[in-house]
Amino acid sequence: LQQLALEGHPPQHEIALKEVPAQTALSARLVAASEAALLPARLSLQTLLQENLERARLKPATPWFALVANNQPYRESNLEIELAIGVQLSSRQRAGDWGGGPVQLLELRAVAPMASLIHASANAPLSSAYTQLHGWAQSSGYQIAGAYREIYLPESGVSSSPQTELETGYTELQAPVQRASIPVSILSPQARKEQKMEPKIVTKPAFKAIGLSYVGKNKNHEIAQMWGVFNQRMPEIHSIDQSQSYGLCFASPKGAAEGEFEYVAACEVSNSQSLPAGMVYREVPEHKYAVFTHYGKLDNLGETYRYIYETWLPQSGLEVHPSRYDMEVYDERFAIDSDDSEFDIYLALK
Missing domain, CATH: 3.20.80.10 (Regulatory factor, effector binding domain)
Known part of the structure; x- marks a missing residue:
């Protein structure tokens, strides 16, 4: 709430540690040719996943989110993007129902602790949130221990139309962390x-x-x-x-x-x-x-x-x-x- 009140000011993110429960998610990935192609690629993935949700008669259980590898080298082209959405399967549905296609079923383990911050995209690019989270981890004796999650927080509820851009006014950036060990x-x-x-x-x-x-x-x-x-x-x-x-x-x-x-x-x-x-x-x-x-x-x-x-x-x-x-x-x-x-x-x- 403090972060949301800082509209129009340079973000100094409040970073919290919390537990994130295990969840099941549908995901799809593709490679974007450049940074300019990231948003169209994300919308394409969103449409694909939305079609699978409707076909399987599933309702979203989480906002849309992206999974970003923490050891991925910086590149200006051929950028891999993975979009996902949490779901609740019925008793008749199995992971194999999505096997072999572009859409995969993920079983994301519970994470504790997960470092989390809320980023307002109107104030600064999302890269500034990554920089601050990484700096916080170093100065606090933690190290990043898995993939980042960019959770796109919708203002209109968990479900949003695939024909419109993902609502990214606010993004929750999450990263699993662990205490840094001395080699x-x-x-x-x-x-x-x-x-x-x-x-x-x-x-x-x-x-x-x-x-x-x-x-x-x-x-x-x-x-x-x-x-x-x-x-x-x-x-x-x-x-x-x-x-x-x-x-x-x-x-x-x-x-x-x-x-x-x-x-x-x-x-x-x-x-x-x-x-x-x-x-x-x-x-x-x-x-x-x-x-x-x-x-x-x-x-x-x-x-x-x-x-x-x-x-x-x-x-x-x-x-x-x-x-x-x-x-x-x-x-x-x-x-x-x-x-x-x-x-x-x-x-x-x-």
């Missing part, structure tokens, strides 16, 4: 027992480094290949400490395409010295860092980074440095392909 890869043996992890906050003075540089998105594991070359060439660098090496990650290198970053496999040096062939010189300023330790093999390193950026950081109340710089520090604790391996990840803070 084993970032927990020490003692912390695993307590299921608690707190990074160290340190200040590291400025330092200089020389190493091999890679700029890209690491789609084909180029960084791992570069480390193989760098490990063989480390003796060419007059480093301060041969037992320690760095993986320096710069978020926005000059001349890089969108989404690309620079990663430098490097050793610390006392001065710029003459550069070995193909290597680069970098100066890292003094920063305050949150220091995490990655435990085990590199296979689940992505899980560690996701926890740091998507769970710990939003809950910490801290902000990353504007440069979005982070680095990996390898020392004698690191052993490739070993379950006992350890190395540290430094996240620069504002």
Whole structure:
């Protein structure tokens, strides 16, 4: 009710956690060519489902709603859309009555907890509700655990005519959530027992480094290949400490395409010295860092980074440095392909 009273103002959605009971629904899906084709596609699906409801003499038990996968990559074309409506089957009706056709019968399980918010489409696009729900989940220690539901709340009652546009003045956006777990890869043996992890906050003075540089998105594991070359060439660098090496990650290198970053496999040096062939010189300023330790093999390193950026950081109340710089520090604790391996990840803070 508070949200509905905010007509004409930028939405700051009230997010509630609730239980959603199990329900049976008829659904149909198709692929829309573009975003502009989404509404005609939705209306086409609505007509198809309405015809099936009438043929089977079923009355709607819920408003129309769409199911949206939470791990679906962003695309501007070939957009999959699934529309559904809750129904109550009679004792003579079975799921197989709809088998093999474009319309399917879904048995949606009960969900608890389900995060929910009401979005007024006149105030802002629905994407803003997704953004706020996702941000709320991160900052509150939850993670999205299933498909989103966009429930189109009609002003004229549960049933609406298939010949008219779906009434989307208000949409309830729902997402099943669960408490975010701390990955084993970032927990020490003692912390695993307590299921608690707190990074160290340190200040590291400025330092200089020389190493091999890679700029890209690491789609084909180029960084791992570069480390193989760098490990063989480390003796060419007059480093301060041969037992320690760095993986320096710069978020926005000059001349890089969108989404690309620079990663430098490097050793610390006392001065710029003459550069070995193909290597680069970098100066890292003094920063305050949150220091995490990655435990085990590199296979689940992505899980560690996701926890740091998507769970710990939003809950910490801290902000990353504007440069979005982070680095990996390898020392004698690191052993490739070993379950006992350890190395540290430094996240620069504002």
